Amino acid sequence: MNISIKDIAKKTGYAVSTVSRVLNGKGYFSKEAEIKIKQAAKEMGYQQNPLALGMKTGSLSMIAIIVPDIMNAYYAQLVETCERILFKAGYLTIICSSDRNPDTEKRYVEKLGHGLVSGLIIISSLEVKDKFPNYDLPTVYIDRFPKLKDGIVCVASDNYQGGVLAANHLIDTGTYPIMITTAGDRFSSNEKRILGFSNTCQSRGLEPNIIKISATSEDLDLEAEKDSFDSKISELLSQHKRVGIFCINDNLAAFMYQEASMLGYKVPEQVAIVGFDGSAKSKELGITSIRQDINTICDVCCNNLLSMIHKSKIYDASQTIPVSLIKRKTT
Known part of the structure; x- marks a missing residue:
């Protein structure tokens, strides 16, 4: 059973607006109201809907990852590693497959760049010369160095x-x-x-x-x-x-x-x-x-993106990660 703020209001005797302010941590409310409402929410097993909250606040705790081909083993490994890092940081991920189509990729960016997500990770299919429409969203590129506006971080192997x-x-x-x-x-x-x-x-x-x-x-x-x-x-x-x-x-x-x-x-x-x-x-x-080095690529990518989201210090805009040769039986 999903518990709503109306259920908590009914149990505690406070107005729905007061319960909402307490649970969202915004506006005025007494210390007594805060204690009672939070205790009731805990006992009743209330969980905030991140989508609904994001719609209200204009900021979702979600990161979109645009990938050219989710069936590609390398891309899949990048996505899985980023997803794991971001989940630990409290963010859910939305995986968008562009199917190596630049127009599809641009459409994803246009849609996502209007407050639906907190940030973007783009494993791009676009050629270097291509540019996206203007949007104000923290973005990190993996494996590409496109000629885009300032404020976009690029992480790639050497x-x-x-x-x-x-x-x-x-x-x-x-x-x-x-x-x-x-x-x-x-x-x-x-x-x-x-x-x-x-x-x-x-x-x-x-x-x-x-x-x-x-x-x-x-x-x-x-x-x-x-x-x-x-x-x-x-x-x-x-x-x-x-x-x-x-x-x-x-x-x-x-x-x-x-x-x-x-x-x-x-x-x-x-x-x-x-x-x-x-x-x-x-x-x-x-x-x-x-x-x-997928782990390092994803660590640098996600840490930079989170820094951009929280408006804290970021590293150099373009970062190159060393590679190594692994000798096996084909040589």
């Missing part, structure tokens, strides 16, 4: 260094390094991975070899890509003893691992594979990967 680590590891283990990326890779995070890989290859006397496949990392098809992959790897193996593949993310790395195995290539004797994310999938399959 994607450039991840590309450097992958290239050096593949070269140091005796492979000819190539990088494979997917359609729709024009995010600041992906661009930095590609740049780190390319610059490192050049610094070590190799021409960067970047291959883009037509599918996104979520729409990969083993049969559709089989002939193209086989042709490219065969050509490279005719020129080099071993080929090392740096994949833009762990989803693509897992796909390439399956593709190589299906076509009969020996991993890592002929084809070495490095992913990016350090996801549970890469650990399960034994794929070498550039690990993103």
Whole structure:
């Protein structure tokens, strides 16, 4: 049974308006009224409705997290970790999946930016050049550095260094390094991975070899890509003893691992594979990967957002979190 302030008013004999002021901690009321009303509320098991309270005060104890694809293992892990941190801080979370659609993402921001939530965490699908409509809401970006107005905090892994680590590891283990990326890779995070890989290859006397496949990392098809992959790897193996593949993310790395195995290539004797994310999938399959420090990313993200909400000191607006290479059986 839901207990209302009317039930408490009836039990204590005070007016509904007095009960409301006591429970919301606003307005004038006597000490005696406060003690009796709070005691009655406790005995009756009264719980405030956060949605109703937020509608009255114009501030909900809720944080919205906009995510491009909740089925993506890396994004899901980010959401779960942020949700846990925010819950401990007294905030509930609303998860909004934009399905990698910039228009959907913008619409979410427009709707949420009018007092429905206390703050936003955006794991963005938008390209760097895109801008959101003006809104006054504490916001933290994860994994993107969009050119937006002041007052928005951006937290991301050191994607450039991840590309450097992958290239050096593949070269140091005796492979000819190539990088494979997917359609729709024009995010600041992906661009930095590609740049780190390319610059490192050049610094070590190799021409960067970047291959883009037509599918996104979520729409990969083993049969559709089989002939193209086989042709490219065969050509490279005719020129080099071993080929090392740096994949833009762990989803693509897992796909390439399956593709190589299906076509009969020996991993890592002929084809070495490095992913990016350090996801549970890469650990399960034994794929070498550039690990993103999800716990630190989420800690920095949530602590900054809470500081913005409470109007206390925040850290630097743009923060880069170190990455590390986890070597497994694919290299």
